[in-house]
Amino acid sequence: MNNVPILIVEDDPDISAPLAQFLSGKGYRTRVAGSAEQGLAMLAQESVELVLLDVMLPGMDGLELCRRLRASGGPRIIMLTALVETTDKVIGLELGADDYVSKPFDLRELLARIRSALRRPPSGAEPAQTSQSAAPGDAARDPGAELVAAFAGHTFYPYRRFVRSPTGLRIPLTGAETDLLLVFCRHARQVLSREQLIALTRGKDFPIAARSIDLLVSRLRRKLSGDDPLDETIRTVRADGYAFQRDVVFE
Structure with a gap:
């Protein structure tokens, strides 16, 4: 099991609970925050590799939290959005999110996107040493x-x-x-x-x-x-x- 820490910031327990259970079953170590403010508090206590971030949150919305996290480098971010307009969906990318997934989402697709995001390094990461030379790409x-x-x-x-x-x-x-x-x-x-x-x-x-x-x-x-x-x-x-x-x- 990979035990990679993931934070789910989602105010709807009908979404966050089964999502956390699914990811835990795939070997990820999940935590759930019901608001952006709670998410910030959790991140201050423990760093994570990836944040699954709902856009529509009570209080501070997901876009503002995305902006704050990206301003300091922060973990990889996948936005979860029920918004249907393309212009709305790209706002998260403009703020620095790595990807977005539209609700309702297929858990297998989300898992594939999580794995893809985790293959890319977080902002500011240092490379591991290797004796092999890499070909372009x-x-x-x-x-x-x-x-x-x-x-x-x-x-x-x-x-x-x-x-x-x-x-x-x-x-x-x-x-x-x-x-x-x-x-x-x-x-x-x-x-x-x-x-x-x-x-x-x-x-x-x-x-x-x-x-x-x-x-x-x-x-x-x-x-x-x-x-x-x-x-x-x-x-x-x-x-x-x-x-x-x-x-x-x-x-």
């Missing part, structure tokens, strides 16, 4: 391998989820941003459609809206180029998708 298969990509003066550390800028600034990335940037680096100077980006980052089994890709691209642009409107590190190819316009060297 192998970091997801060998979490202990350090993988580094260099482009235009930037140094990208996918496992540790950050980019070092040409001036030495450390730029933290969310899990979704890391996945997307790694895909761009592996397919530098190629035009990739939104559908291709979705398949390469999340997989065909977990479709997300094209709007989510646009949002992630926008966030990456801001992080990589600041407010420079002329920067074309990631170029929009009208009606086709996006192209990463930098030469990339994997180390």
